[in-house]
Amino acid sequence: MSKTIIANFLKQLRKTSGLSVDEVIEGLQKYGIMISTKTLYGYENGTSMLNADVFVALCRIYKCDNPMDLFGNTSIKPPEIGMMEKYRALDPHGKEMVDFTLQKEWERSTAEAEKANVVPMTLKEDTPDYLKPQAAHPHAGTEEELSLMREDISNLKRPE
Numbered sequence: 001m002s003k004t005i006i007a008n009f010l011k012q013l014r015k016t017s018g019l020s021v022d023e024v025i026e027g028l029q030k031y032g033i034m035i036s037t038k039t040l041y042g043y044e045n046g047t048s049m050l051n052a053d054v055f056v057a058l059c060r061i062y063k064c065d066n067p068m069d070l071f072g073n074t075s076i077k078p079p080e081i082g083m084m085e086k087y088r089a090l091d092p093h094g095k096e097m098v099d100f101t102l103q104k105e106w107e108r109s110t111a112e113a114e115k116a117n118v119v120p121m122t123l124k125e126d127t128p129d130y131l132k133p134q135a136a137h138p139h140a141g142t143e144e145e146l147s148l149m150r151e152d153i154s155n156l157k158r159p160e
Contacts, residue, residue, distance in 0.1 A: 028061070
């Protein structure tokens, strides 16, 4: 993402929030971030790039709950944000349990999806007979072979 895009969003957020540059500088000081008005203007016009800490603090000051929405990424939905916040509050054991469960569920779900999208095997003309499937279904041979199989089945005697 370019500096210009971030700069435009920062400027837009400040103006939308109705805050002056001085008010933003004071707000940043509450987060332990000391910058000059010149630096803030540099962020807003793209001549300098802010770090993650400053970005997060500015988002909080501007009351921007989900900055990813601003950049066109709406793939993270509010319920998922809530889940992330809960995850962050877990102790190491809790995170390990969630990680384990998530991994196993992902594996199960992807395996089920793969089963649902099974692509039938295609045989080449030179495939040896021992590699060809021997099941009795419409793809097992020619119509003549299927007819012979049906006849063989119908001629089988049931035990009495």
